[in-house]
Structure formats: C-alpha cells, structure tokens
Amino acid sequence: xxxxxxxxxxxxxxxxxxxxxxxxxxxxxxxxxxxxxxxxxxxxxxxxxxxxxxxxxxxxxxxxxxxxxxxxxxxxxxxxxxxxxxxxxxxxxxxxxxxxxxxxxxxxxxxxxxxxxxxxxxxxxxxxxxxxxxxxxxxxxxxxxxxxxxxxxxxxxxxxxxxxxxxxxxxxxxxxxxxxxxxxxxxxxxxxxxxxxxxxxxxxxxxxxxxxxxxxxxxxxx
Amino acid sequence: xxxxxxxxxxxxxxxxxxxxxxxxxxxxxxxxxxxxxxxxxxxxxxxxxxxxxxxxxxxxxxxxxxxxxxxxxxxxxxxxxxxxxxxxxxxxxxxxxxxxxxxxxxxxxxxxxxxxxxxxxxxxxxxxxxxxxxxxxxxxxxxxxxxxxxxxxxxxxxxxxxxxxxxxxxxxxxxxxxxxxxxxxxxxxxxxxxxxxxxxxxxxxxxxxxxxxxxxxxxxxxxxxxxxxxxxxxxxxxxxxxxxxxxxxxxxxxxxxxxxxxxxxxxxxxxxxxxxxxxxxxxxxxxxxxxxxxxxxxxxxxxxxxxxxxxxxxxxxxxxxxxxxxxxxxxxxxxxxxxxxxxxxxxxxxxxxxxxxxxxxxxxxxxxxxxxxxxxxxxxxxxxxxxxxxxxxxxxxxxxxxxxxxxxxxxxxxxxxxxxxxxxxxxxxxxxxxxxxxxxxxxxxxxxxxxxxxxxxxxxxxxxxxxxxxxxxxxxxxxxxxx
Numbered sequence: 074x075x076x077x078x079x080x081x082x083x084x085x086x087x088x089x090x091x092x093x094x095x096x097x098x099x100x101x102x103x104x105x106x107x108x109x110x111x112x113x114x115x116x117x118x119x120x121x122x123x124x125x126x127x128x129x130x131x132x133x134x135x136x137x138x139x140x141x142x143x144x145x146x147x148x149x150x151x152x153x154x155x156x157x158x159x160x161x162x163x164x165x166x167x168x169x170x171x172x173x174x175x176x177x178x179x180x181x182x183x184x185x186x187x188x189x190x191x192x193x194x195x196x197x198x199x200x201x202x203x204x205x206x207x208x209x210x211x212x213x214x215x216x217x218x219x220x221x222x223x224x225x226x227x228x229x230x231x232x233x234x235x236x237x238x239x240x241x242x243x244x245x246x247x248x249x250x251x252x253x254x255x256x257x258x259x260x261x262x263x264x265x266x267x268x269x270x271x272x273x274x275x276x277x278x279x280x281x282x283x284x285x286x287x288x289x290x291x292x293x294x295x
Numbered sequence: 296x297x298x299x300x301x302x303x304x305x306x307x308x309x310x311x312x313x314x315x316x317x318x319x320x321x322x323x324x325x326x327x328x329x330x331x332x333x334x335x336x337x338x339x340x341x342x343x344x345x346x347x348x349x350x351x352x353x354x355x356x357x358x359x360x361x362x363x364x365x366x367x368x369x370x371x372x373x374x375x376x377x378x379x380x381x382x383x384x385x386x387x388x389x390x391x392x393x394x395x396x397x398x399x400x401x402x403x404x405x406x407x408x409x410x411x412x413x414x415x416x417x418x419x420x421x422x423x424x425x426x427x428x429x430x431x432x433x434x435x436x437x438x439x440x441x442x443x444x445x446x447x448x449x450x451x452x453x454x455x456x457x458x459x460x461x462x463x464x465x466x467x468x469x470x471x472x473x474x475x476x477x478x479x480x481x482x483x484x485x486x487x488x489x490x491x492x493x494x495x496x497x498x499x500x501x502x503x504x505x506x507x508x509x510x511x512x513x514x515x516x517x518x519x520x521x522x523x524x525x526x527x528x529x530x531x532x533x534x535x536x537x538x539x540x541x542x543x544x545x546x547x548x549x550x551x552x553x554x555x556x557x558x559x560x561x562x563x564x565x566x567x568x569x570x571x572x573x574x575x576x577x578x579x580x581x582x583x584x585x586x587x588x589x590x591x592x593x594x595x596x597x598x599x600x601x602x603x604x605x606x607x608x609x610x611x612x613x614x615x616x617x618x619x620x621x622x623x624x625x626x627x628x629x630x631x632x633x634x635x636x637x638x639x640x641x642x643x644x645x646x647x648x649x650x651x652x653x654x655x656x657x658x659x660x661x662x663x664x665x666x667x668x669x670x671x672x673x674x675x676x677x678x679x680x681x682x683x684x685x686x687x688x689x690x691x692x693x694x695x696x697x698x699x700x701x702x703x704x705x706x707x708x709x710x711x712x713x714x715x716x717x718x719x720x721x722x723x724x725x726x727x728x729x730x731x732x733x734x735x736x737x738x739x740x741x742x743x744x745x746x747x748x749x750x751x752x753x754x755x756x757x758x759x760x761x762x763x764x765x766x767x768x769x770x771x772x773x774x775x776x777x778x
C-alpha cells in the first residue's frame with residue numbers, strides 16, 4: 074500500500090482543520106468568538122505552510138508562514154478586537170437565518186468544489202495537491218458566510234477568511250506565489266482592514282449601529 | 296527606465312506630499328502640478344516607446360509595449376485634466392460645507408495614489424502585481440466614494456468595497472491557477488507570473504487549467520469593469536462620490552480593469568484552441584450593452600444615468616475585444632480612448648451643472664444653456680458625442696465595431712443596434728430638457744473649469760474626422776498584439 078509520508082499526512086490534517094473551522098465560522102454568532110475562530114484558521118494556515126516548507130525544502134515558504142502568523146494570527150485579530158472594544162459592539166449577537174440550512178448548503182458547496190478541483194489536482198505535481206479541493210471549499214464557504222451575514226464585522230471576517238482559503242490554494246497547488254506578490258497581497262489586506270476600521274466608525278456615526286440593513290436604500294432606478 | 300520610474304514616482308511622491316502638507320489653498324495647485332508632471336513623464340515615455348519599440352525594465356518587472364503605452368498616456372492625460380476640473384469643483388464643495396479641511400487632504404492625497412495604482416497596473420509585467428495594484432485602486436477609491444459621509448455615500452462605498460473585494464478575490468484565484476499552469480514550464484521562480492514569459496510559452500500551457508483560470512479572471516476583473524451582472528456597485532459609486540472621482544472611475548479605472556482582462560485573454564487564446572475566451576467575452580459584453588441600455592431609461596439621477604452609459608460602453612468594448620481580429624481590436628482601442636475622454640468631459644460638465652442647480656435629480660436641472668451657455672453646450676455636445684453622433688470619434692469606433700459584427704457575428708448585430716437605439720432615445724430625451732428647458736436661477740461662486748471639457752471634446756471630434764498617422768499605426772500595432 075502507498076503510505077503518505079508523515080508531513081503529507083500532517084498537511085492533510087491541517088487542511089481538514091481549516092475546513093472544519095470554516096464550518097464553525099459559518100455557524101458562530103458571537104462576534105468575538107468569530108475573531109478567535111479566524112485567528113485559529115490563520116494559525117492552521119501558518120502551520121500547514123511551515124510543514125510544506127519543511128517537507129519539500131521550499132525555504133521561501135517559511136517567510137510566507139511567518140507573514141501569515143504575524144498578520145493573520147496576531148495583527149488582524151488584534152485590530153479587530155480593538156475596533157470592537159472602541160465601537161462597543163461586543164455583545165452584538167447576530168440572528169442567523171436557519172443555521173442547519175446554511176450548513177447543508179455548505180456541504181453541497183464542498184462537494185461542488187471537490188468536483189471542480191479534481192481535474193486540476195490530477196495535473197499538480199505537488200505532494201499537497203489533494204488539498205486543493207479543500208482550499209476551494211474554504212473560499213466557497215467564506216463566500217456563503219458573507220452572503221448570510223447582515224452585520225458589517227462578520228462580513229469583513231468572511232472576506233478575510235476567503236483570503237485565507239486563497240492563500241491555502243496557492244500553497245497547496247503551487248508551493249506559494251513569488252514573494253513580491255505575497256508581500257503585495259499582505260499589504261493590501263492590511264491596508265484594507267485599516268480602511269474598514271475607519272469606515273466602521275463612519276457607518277456608526279451615521280446610523281448608530283453596524284447593521285447593514287441601514288445600507289439598503291440605494292436601489293435600481295430611483 | 297528613468298521614464299517609467301518618473302511616471303510611477305511622481306504620483307506616489309505627490310500623494311505623500313499632499314498627505315503631509317495638509318489642506319491649504321495650494322494643495323489643489325500641487326495636485327495639478329503633480330498630475331501635469333506625471334503627464335509629461337508619460338509623454339516622454341510614450342515618445343521613447345514609439346521610437347525604440349517595446350521595452351523591459353528593472354529585471355523584467357516592468358514592460359511597455361504599444362498596447363499599454365497608449366493607455367498610460369491616456370490615463371496620465373485624463374488624470375491631469377481631472378485635477379484641473381477638481382480645483383474649482385472642490386473649492387465650491389468646501390465653501391458649501393460638504394467637505395471639511397481634513398477630508399480635502401484625504402481627497403487630494405488619495406487622488407494621487409489612485410493615479411499611481413492605475414499606472415502601476417498598466418506598467419507592470421507581473422500578473423500578481425497587476426492584481427495587487429487593482430486591489431489597491433479599490434482601496435484608495437473607497438474612501439473617496441464615501442467622502443461626503445452621507446448615508447447614501449457610505450452605503451455606496453460599502454457596496455463598492457465588498458463587491459469589488461469579492462470580485463478581485465476571484466481574480467486572485469484565477470492568477471493562482473495561471474501561476475500553477477505556468478510554473479511547470481517556467482519553474483517556481485518569479486518568472487512564472489511575468490506576462491512576457493507567459494506569452495512566450497502560451498502555446499504549451501495546460502488548456503483545462505487556463506480555461507478555468509480565465510473564468511475566474513474574467514469574473515474578477517469584470518466586476519471592476521462593471522460588466523453585467525457584476526455591475527451593481529458602479530452606478531452607486533459614481534452617483535454618491537464627488538464628481539471628479541466619478542470622472543476618473545469611468546475614464547480610467549474601467550479601462551485599466553479591462554486592460555487586465557485583455558492581457559489575460561491573450562494568454563488564454565494562445566493556450567486553448569477553442570473560441571471559449573472569445574465567446575465568454577462577447578457574451579458578457581453583449582449582456583452589459585443590452586441590460587444597461589434598458590436601465591438607462593429608468594434613471595432619475597444624472598450621474599447614475601451616465602454611470603449606466605459607462606456600463607453600456609464597456610460592454611461594447613468588451614464585445615469588440617471578444618470578437619478579436621485586427622479591425623475589431625483597432626475599434627476597441629479607439630473606443631476605449633474616445634469613451635474615456637468623452638465620459639470624463641461629460642462628468643466635468645455634469646459636476647458644475649449639479650453644483651449650479653444644487654441637485655443631481657434630472658428634473659431639477661433645467662435650461663442650462665440660458666443660465667450658463669458654456670456648461671449647457673459642454674453637456675449637450677458631450678452627450679451627442681457619447682451617443683455616437685457623427686462626426687465624433689465614438690461614431691467612428693462604434694461604426695467599425697458594428698460593421699465587423701455584421702460580417703463576423705451577424706447574430707449579435709440586432710442586439711447591438713436595438714440597444715444603441717434605446718440608449719440614444721433615453722439619454723437624449725433626458726439631457727435635452729436639461730440643456731434647453733425653462734431655466735433655474737443660480738450662480739457659482741467660482742468660475743467653473745470648462746476648458747478640460749472642450750479640450751476633451753475637441754480631441755474626440757478630431758479622432759472622428761482624422762486619426763493622426765502615428766496614433767493609427769500605434770493602434771494597429773496594439774491590435775496585432777492582442778490578436
């Protein structure tokens with residue numbers, strides 16, 4: 074029997090954790106717990122990237138893992154925590170539409186992504202190719218999360234977790250993008266979150282809440 | 296080399312200087328000077344490329360050929376004229392209390408940084424940097440769209456951020472797939488994302504991966520182009536932001552996003568033998584033209600009206616590039632140029648008209664030609680030009696696209712003709728009373744900057760009657776390049 078080397082099994086394990094965390098985020102209502110989940114996802118991503126780097130000898134991936142660790146496990150969650158404290162929306166529970174249905178749609182999306190990824194994974198020469206389907210599923214699940222959420226901060230976390238899924242796709246299919254590009258993407262994400270921070274204050278100043286139902290006035294043809 | 300650094304360095308430095316110096320009366324002048332310097336640098340770069348041919352610079356990080364150099368020149372030119380228009384416009388906004396000093400500082404700084412991201416996206420040879428630059432362009436303009444901090448502008452900016460953010464994430468996935476396909480041929484180093492390298496080996500790239508990559512890239516960058524059904528952010532962002540921002544969004548951002556799509560299409564066309572990429576682009580383009588044409592008649596806000604008109608024209612250009620071939624590409628490039636010039640000229644005129652009447656509602660703006668002939672005629676002539684009346688340049692390019700469509704894709708012609716007809720009827724019937732109806736009295740505290748409007752329209756008129764030989768040669772070269 075063909076047994077995978079230990080590091081490949083570990084990568085598969087982390088890939089599974091990533092997917093599990095994506096589902097957990099889909100169902101989580103408390104904003105603070107959502108940020109914790111996001112940080113955990115970042116940690117799983119950084120760990121799996123480091124293992125790929127170790128297992129394949131692609132040393133530039135260590136940098137990538139370090140960047141993920143600093144940005145997605147410490148910096149971004151810290152910024153989000155601070156924002157929430159300043160905005161004082163900690164206890165903002167969110168009423169989600171029908172969690173079981175969302176979960177079922179999520180499962181359908183995962184099956185769909187696995188099917189979509191099959192022809193590509195077969196072409197890949199990397200040891201991590203089997204995880205490409207999971208990466209795509211993470212992107213799709215974050216997309217679903219953005220659609221189902223009505224509040225500003227969870228939507229942004231959905232957006233960031235989509236970026237996580239994309240990073241995972243990049244490492245699992247190709248051993249990571251060139252460093253310049255990765256740095257550029259990281260910078261964009263960071264600036265994006267800072268701008269959104271400013272933006273949250275503007276929204277709140279204007280509406281006294283971060284509920285996006287206030288932001289549905291602009292319609293076609295009015 | 297030095298020219299490229301100047302083209303990118305001046306707006307970047309300008310943005311920093313404007314952020315540091317804060318809001319003073321001179322800020323608008325600095326903005327104009329920086330934009331003018333960028334334009335001069337772009338002109339020098341253009342002259343270099345015209346005489347010496349394509350150039351690669353800085354370890355292949357930048358690449359200039361006849362396709363992007365004309366867009367660089369166009370971007371720098373419209374950036375410059377818009378900065379002239381923005382001076383009196385923003386002064387009036389400030390005096391009316393719509394913006395304060397801190398926001399004007401943000402505005403000027405972001406304006407320069409936006410120009411920087413546009414030029415970076417055009418000049419870079421790296422598909423990854425192209426993505427980064429377009430994402431950065433979204434980030435710089437989000438704060439510009441929400442500059443007035445009204446509920447509507449916040450909503451528009453939020454929509455813009457989320458939709459374009461999600462869209463551009465799809466494009467990132469497409470870029471990853473592209474890298475994935477190329478890495479096997481070019482090795483895992485930085486080379487596998489360089490467009491010139493990819494172009495050299497495009498025949499050997501894996502077709503299945505590239506088809507999938509193109510779907511993601513087209514959907515991703517297509518969101519920024521404003522292709523239907525991904526266009527929802529566009530009218531809101533145009534209507535709620537300050538008018539100079541609407542002008543650069545329509546005149547520059549949409550073009551640059553489309554440029555990204557076309558660069559990807561060249562690679563994909565080379566890799567897959569079927570007409571998959573062509574059909575996809577033609578389909579999206581045609582859908583945008585038809586849907587936008589029907590939505591035009593329902594608009595009550597003048598800036599939304601012209602935003603929908605931008606969607607329509609972007610659809611026409613996407614359709615033209617989708618058809619491909621020397622003539623359609625030539626027409627597409629010409630249409631990109633004239634649309635960009637005409638639409639920004641219209642937004643300049645519309646900006647002053649809305650300030651004069653204190654409203655963006657079409658019903659509230661009447662009799663511009665009586666109260667201020669310059670603005671009135673500027674708007675009227677611009678509208679006629681954008682609707683494709685001869686002898687303006689838009690007519691020439693639309694005519695070329697239509698005749699090529701009749702020959703190569705006859706099924707599409709009725710859709711195009713009907714859509715153009717409907718667009719003409721709805722836009723003309725709305726703008727005509729604005730120019731000629733019973734006047735509404737109001738005066739502007741500063742002299743409006745109308746010279747850019749007429750300069751743009753004069754160029755568009757000239758392009759309709761006579762395309763200078765160097766420009767024609769240039770378009771032809773670029774058209775061959777796109778294939």
